[in-house]
Amino acid sequence: MPIRRQLAPATIDASHLKSGAIEPGYTKVLARLLAAHALAEKLTASGYERALATVENQSLHHAISKNLAEERKHALLIYRLLEELGISEMAADRLLLTACKGPSFEAPQFFATRASGEIDLLMASLSLDMTGLIMISINYRESSYAPHCRAAEIILEEEADHDVFGMAGLAEAAKRFGPDRINSALREWVPRAVNFFGPPDSGFTYECIRLGLKSRDNQEVAELFLEVLERRLTQLGLVTPQLTDSYPRALAARSVN
């Protein structure tokens, strides 16, 4: 049975939470959701910072610096929302000590700590900017928490730009490096990108949807991402890897080379 959303978009703000007009569980679920959003933005910023040091193609550096500045701004915007709830950046990150080691954080963690060179940069953009754009426009733009809606509007405009950067770069790279190298990178990164949406049907997402903090289940949004991705990759003459069905998604046996 579909979950019934109890709170309409942009109807709650920090003063409602402080006055106790909303059930206490709301603040707890909201804090965790914002903490995950903030950490993903922060790790993405670290990834772009790392790319400045590892990507040799100087013609990309201007765009990398621009994206880095914007990702830092996105992280700051969301950590500020947490501050309003009385949660410091350190306390917010601590809420995710276990989650940030799991499959849903593998893409941002890899970008921040291990990605290296131009192809990894483009794969990270596909795994974080394209996914972020879909996630934020479907879920957070309609959040019942008005400050998160407003932050989502600001972030979306810039994420749309990052997505264009990533896709244009991918088209260029497919010509320059050849499809085989890009297809092999896709086999490494696409499972990470899809897992970034998180597990299907979790109790946490159920609560998010009930409280109007998200609109759709993670799996539904992940499938939408895969559909759009496949269309784009086919246009570039690239191959979308086949994945296993259950979370965490991995390469299906027939996609492994």
Ligand SMILES: [Fe+2]
């Ligand atoms: Fe961002």
Ligand SMILES: [Fe+2]
């Ligand atoms: Fe981005």
